[in-house]
Amino acid sequence: MRRKPKLSLSSAPFYVSILVIIALGAFVGLFWSLHEYQAYQASIDNIRGNYQSLYRQRVRGEISRLVDFIEFERTQAYAETEDEIRQKVQTAHTIASHMYRFYGDELTSETLRAMVAEILRPIRWQNGKGYYFAGLVSDARLELFADDPYFEGKELSIHTDQRGNPFFAGIIELVVEKGAGVIHFDLEKPAFPGRYFSTYGFVKYFAPFDWFIGAGLDIEDTQTLLREEVLSRMRDLRDGGVEVFAFRDDGTIISYDDEIMVGRSIREVFDDAGAASGALMLAAATGPEKEGFLGYRGTGRDSSQSGRRLAFVKTYDEWGWIIGAAIGMDAMERAIASETATYRQISFRNVAAFVVLFIIAVGLLLYSSYVYSRKIKAGLILFTDFFRAAADSNIKIDRQALVFAEFEELGVLANQMVEDRVTKERRLMRNELRLDTLLRLGAMDKRSLQDIYDFIVQRAVLISGSRRGYLAMVNSNQRYLSLCGYVDEQRADSHSRLPHNITRAVDEGGLPALAVQRGRPLVCNDCAIPAHQTFPYQRTGDYHCDVPLLDGGRVVLVVGVAGGGEPYQEADVRQLTLLVEGMWLHVQRMCAEEEMARLERKIIAVSEEERNTIGRDLHDDLGSHLSGVALLSKALHKKLETESPERAAQLGAIRTLIQEAIEKTRRLSRGLYxxxxxxxxxxxxxxxxxxxxxxxxxxxxxxxxxxxxxxxxxxxxxxxxxxxxxxxxxxxxxxxxxxxxxxxxxxxxxxxxxxxxxxxxxxxxxxxxxxxxxxxxxxxxxxxxxxxxxxxxxxxxxxxxxxxx
Missing domain, CATH: 3.30.565.10 (Histidine kinase-like ATPase, C-terminal domain)
Incomplete structure (x- = not known):
């Protein structure tokens, strides 16, 4: 079967370069696109933030101007009212002065006060809302209250406002201290129980009568007129895209762009997306801040401006109103759309430039890859020949003959491979030594704990390749530790081993204390140890490794080594941890077995002593008595055999029972059976x-x-x-x-x-x-x-x- 030709290592970089260049181009394009998109988002967020800030300032400023107008109108109304009632009081004061001047020598003061009161009683103004009142300062009693005679003759202290404060009593203090002044109180009239009338007044002291003369004005109608004027002004403020509205704190709308909504609840107002924007406005205004901004989608007075809107609501506590202003954010949306179009044009130009530059860069990189692929092939041939020659020898690679840094690194790795093999063999030897330690530890049941501690410290030093080591036990409350073993192989004098059972507080325990406080292994290879923290070692400048052993969530012992020829690694920590875990289990088993043996010996000793005591008591006391009874019954039996055989038979049965009792007592006394x-x-x-x-x-x-x-x-x-x-x-x-x-x-x-x-x-x-x-x-x-x-x-x-x- 014909083998499929494999890719050459020397040509692989060329093909890989193509893939890397394409991937790099894709990555750069993706990164650039992401960066551009983030810049676009940042620009949009900046535009949105600027417009939001401007819109917020606009609607908040509109509400501030409206509130300032309300406060100004209220101040003006109160000022005009105060001037009017001042003039009324001054007129009444003049009348009283004339009456006193003309009739003061002929009539009594009480008669004069009555005459002045009857003169002032019918005088009213402001459509009957203004009236006079007067009273004695010394008796704190009203003698004239033109608006409701019910209060005449009553003491001032018994009348209170809706907060429970006596409102007439303040008049006495005012005229005594200042002679005249403005008063403001809420009056509950008998004809209207539960209803309080807000009254604004001015009083002045008239010394000849020991009177205070005052004029009061029910300002409820004034407040109503002022509110209507403010609502009219709010309707006039609807310009520049800002709409102003108002509703009471119970949600009733009193001014709105859509007149149909006036008188209805603000909770019935929903935006174009179906969200309860009115309820959200009410919740923002009645919250802890008593004001707030709200964004929603709606249609303004101009139906072409449908889109996102921003509203600001604020509570006006004096009237129980919630005033709001809304503005459309169409300008912001148009600015965002314009910025989006601009970014699209810029992105198209940048993409075209990027493609051209990328093609040029790809050509240059591919040419460079081909050239260096030829050089790599030459280096591989040299490297292969070297390994063929080095397969059966222990020589190391000569890095000077290598051209590329990668080949030089391979040479380093090849040389390091030999060193790693030696290191692994050394670790294997340490594992064998640890297993041998645990096996020998199992055979040390007859040895003392101190011998075991010394043995473990010596093996810990040997396994980790160190020159010094220690083992310290920690008490149950983690406050003190005791040095139970110490080895220093470099000191052959008497100080090579410190005295055992050196106890120190954890705060002053040096390296073991640090391991206890951290609760995890402490490996330090920088050799920067302060002199006061080197305990139990006698000098600094060494690598050190300290491993705590936890049992039940607390540190029970710490084993440490120092002076290794190489920096300590995680493998050394694992070796020491496994070593002390095996030792701790062995020590626990020994302690448990010793405790069990002690308890069993104690039980056996107590049990044997109790049995011996009972046995002696049974044998010496009960046995003797039963034996005496047996002898007496035997003698009696012999006597009855001749005199009464029947009774002798009965006595024989008794003797049998006594013998059985004696036998049982003997058995009990022999072993408490x-x-x-x-x-x-x-x-x-x-x-x-x-x-x-x-x-x-x-x-x-x-x-x-x-x-x-x-x-x-x-x-x-x-x-x-x-x-x-x-x-x-x-x-x-x-x-x-x-x-x-x-x-x-x-x-x-x-x-x-x-x-x-x-x-x-x-x-x-x-x-x-x-x-x-x-x-x-x-x-x-x-x-x-x-x-x-x-x-x-x-x-x-x-x-x-x-x-x-």
Whole structure:
């Protein structure tokens, strides 16, 4: 079969250059297009931003001018009103002065006040809205209130405005301090309950009568006229493309471009896109800022200006109005369309220039690629001949004979390949050394922890190719660390190993402390270590690697090496991590086995001591008494054989029972053997245990047997009984329960026993320290059973043990 000719490496750059040039052209074109598009978008955004700013200034300025007009008109109205009522008060003051001058010597002050009051009472102005009022300063009482006589004779302090403030009481303070002044109050008249009339007035003190004389004007009609004038002005402001509208804070429209909408709710206003633009305006004006801008699509007064519009609304609190202005943004859209057309023309010219320049550049690049492809072929021939000669030798490539930098780099890589092979062999040796360390660690069960720590530090130094190393343990609260091992292979004197168990605070622990604080490996190859942070090393200027080991989310130990001939890599971190993980698991297993052996020895010692004590008590006390009873019954039996054979037979039965008791006592005393379990069975023994618990602890103890355990090994039955007994007695002694339930279930495969009480329970952490629980677990392990002890939060204890046959 004829082989398909393959592409030559020397010609590949030429073809690749073609593809690269085309791809580069496409990339440059795409990048240029993207750049032009971004520039276009930036220009559009700039135009849009400028117009938006101008539109915002326009509508905000329109609203500001309208508000200024309203404030000016209100000020003017109040000024005219104040001048008018000042003149009215001055007229009344003049009348009172004349009356006092002509009749002051003939009539009393009270009569004169009454006469002046009756003169002023019928005087009204402003279509009956203006009136006079007067009162005594010393008594704080009204004597004249022409608008509503109801207030005459009343004390000033009892009348309040809608805010609860006494409005007449302020008159006394004003005339006492200043003699005259303007007042403004809201008056609730008896004829109109719940309705307050806004009143603007002026008062002046008349000393001969100890009177304050005032004139008031109900300005509600003035406010209404002023509002109508403002609404008329708003209709006149609709020029220059800006439309002004207004609605109350409850949404009722009071001025709008479309007169049909006046009186309707602003919430019924929708834009051309169907959005609730009116509701959005109301929400913006009633928000925290009480003003806001809103964009929408709508049609202005000129139907040809349909498009995007910008509105600005602002609350005018004094009247409960919301004033708004809207303007069309057609000029902005036209500017954007013009800018788009300009960019299209510029882009077309740029594309044409780019295509021409690209063709010229492609021709030049292709010619250059062909020339250099010939040179590459010559270099490859030289390189191939070199590798043929170097395949069976260890010589390195002479880079001086290479023309191109790439070939020189290949030569570097070829030389580095030999070095990498040596490095990999060294790493393989380190892996073998680590495995050997772990294997030897498994055989160091009889060695002390300090020997293990020293061994691990030595191997860590050896595996990482370092000259110094240490191992430090960290306490549970991560505040202190102890140096447990240190090696310095370059020092042969007594200082090559620091004293063990040097303890320092983490804040002053040097390199191990940094690893603890960071909680991750610390690799430093820049050799810039401050002198106060070099602990446990005695000098600086070395590479160092410090690896913490985490267990349960906290750092338990740190192993570190320093002084390597080469910078430390991630592989060194992995080697050290695997090494200390294996050591930590081994140490944990050793500690667990030692703790288990200690506990078992403790249980066995206590159990043996208890059995010996009970055995001695049974043998020395109960055994002696039973033996004495047996001797007395024997003597009595011999005497009754001659006197009463029938009674002798009965006494013989008693002697038999005594002998059995003696035999059982001996058996118990010899090994504290559970006779009742062996002879009567586990179920009967548990029933006797329930009865005994009721007698001892005054508690209700029930026994539930699902199936009688037959064929059960006596040793297993005895251990089950002892565990159940320990659980029942623990509940009775410590839990103060009202009820204890014992549940026994047996099957052909095994069985289970459960003891449940409703007592106060116990803390499982504290309960693990008790000897009783240890002995129960020990007995369960002795027969290969599983024991679970649970104390729920609501109280009580559940002891469940299951076993297999």
């Amino acid at each position: 559970p006779v009742h379990v062996v002879e009567q069975g586990l179920a009967a023994a548990l029933e006797e245990l329930a009865h005994e618990a009721e007698q001892l602890f005054v508690v209700r103890c029930t026994l539930e047997i699902a199936d009688i355990c037959q064929g059960l090994d006596p040793h297993i039955a005895a251990q089950i009984y002892f565990i159940a007994r320990e659980a029942v007695f623990n509940a009775g002694r410590h839990g103060a329960p009202k009820r204890i339930d014992i549940i026994l279930a047996c099957t052909a495969e095994g069985g289970s026993v459960q003891v449940i009480d409703d007592g106060c329970g116990f803390d499982e952490k504290d309960g693990k320290k008790g000897l009783g629980l240890h002995s129960m677990h020990y007995r369960a392990r002795a027969i290969g059973a599983t024991l679970n002890i649970v104390s729920p939060r609501h109280g009580g204890v559940s002891v469940h043990m299951s076993w297999e046959r």
